[in-house]
Amino acid sequence: MDSYDVLVIGGGPAGYVAAIRAAQLGFKTACVDAFERNGKASLGGTCLNVGCIPSKAMLDSSEKFEMITHEAAEHGIQVSGASVDVAKMLARKAGVVDKLTGGVAYLFKKNKITSFFGYGKLLRQDGEEWVVDAAGTEVKARHVIVATGSNPRALPLAPFGGHVVENSGALEFTAVPQQLGVIGAGVIGLELGSVWRRLGAQVTVLEALPGFLMAADDGLAKEALKQFQKQGLDFHFGVNITKVEQDDSGVSVTYTEKDAEVTARFDKLIVSIGRVPNTNGLGADAVGLALDERGFVKVDGHYRTNLPNVYAIGDVIGGAMLAHKAEEEGVALAEMIAGQAGHVNYDVIPWVIYTSPEIAWAGLSEKQAKEKGLTVKTGQFPFSANGRALGHGDPRGFVKVVADAQSDRILGVHMIGSGVSELIGEVVAIMEFGGSAEDLARTVHAHPTLSEVVKEAALATDKRSLHM
Structure with missing residues (x-):
């Protein structure tokens, strides 16, 4: 042996x-x-x-x-x-x-x-x-x-199989579904829904929770929802799925929303309710x-x-x-x-959603920091004031820095915009070493780059942004 x-x-x-x-x-x-x-x-x-x-x-x-x-x-x-x-x-x-x-x-x-x-x-x-x-x-x-x-995790009313798929099945559609249903407005549901929406599907997202991206910073979630709705994703929150029936041609989903019963018909249904x-x-x-x-x-x-x-x-x-x-x-x-x-260090693990625009955050949101009894200061800067973002033709979103008002230590950073999956690493590194908003603000960033928005957001915690 x-x-x-x-x-x-x-x-x-x-x-x-x-x-x-x-x-x-x-x-x-x-x-x-x-x-x-x-x-x-x-x-x-x-x-x-x-x-x-x-x-x-x-x-x-x-x-x-x-x-x-x-x-x-x-x-x-x-x-x-x-x-x-x-x-x-x-x-x-x-x-x-x-x-x-x-x-x-x-x-x-x-x-x-x-x-x-x-x-x-x-x-x-x-x-x-x-x-x-x-x-x-x-x-x-x-x-x-x-x-x-x-x-x-499978939905008891809709076991995987046929037109009801999980993440792996949603990556193997041989044709673009005309009507695509997504149960769950989390990371996987958003990413896979975005893929097929861009390729031509009409996408409806059904979420049991009353709000959108409730684990993220409130401002970040609000901006993300606005951007996704502009793209044509149709969101329904606080829904209760009561029946799922499929036949050879598709899936019918019955749910209640605001006390009204609705039945929707989809060619494919992605169930993304956790693992x-x-x-x-x-x-x-x-x-x-x-x-x-x-x-x-x-x-x-x-x-x-x-x-x-x-x-x-x-x-x-x-x-x-x-x-x-x-x-x-x-x-x-x-x-x-x-x-x-x-x-x-579990406190600084970054979260990223690879939609367009991308979403990324690490550490505490403003609300979470205040719930911990911390006195905070925040700084926010938009990509619309950044030369590189304008040159790319994608000025959507912003970077928000949450810092301790007494020590200036960075407590969290929240981003939505082009390429933020790459930008988040810089702030995570500074947070790993207990760095401050001033450390980030004093770090020289190349011009013109998207990373300058991170610097400007750090400057904004002390109300001294240079380009706003």
């Missing part, structure tokens, strides 16, 4: 990064993963295979089509007869995924990580080691990391691995479960279900196992 220092169950962002870092630290490492795409093993989990990466490829393709058909004329570029080849678009997306998942396989080989294709199951302890069923082969491991991720932890086949009950009431693996501040030398990271432990959060947990845990001081 082969023996390993570290065995990781799950090959998504949490798992494959943990495996790579463990191998870098000198541990004999293995990873067992059951993800399959097109009939073959494919490392990278949901993110690389059917989530983050393919959705961004489709978003980019649809944005280019939107630019050609609706925005090019403003730049003096006349285009006629533009059309969408969905099959080619999907093939391009698949090529991007193949390159990245193949890259993970290469990194495993480079770092001498043994890879097993199939499910991993905890069987029993054998002295200081665990015996694990790694895809049908029993192996031993001194340390076991559970990184099995999460699965889409649930994946502990399928892990053997949690048999070995006594503790789960909480929602099915997440219970861990302490060092990712230790109730079982000796068994750890868990990523979506399966809850918290922010973000690939970059999962990756950082993988690095931190591998370093902790090696006796180093691994650490993740």
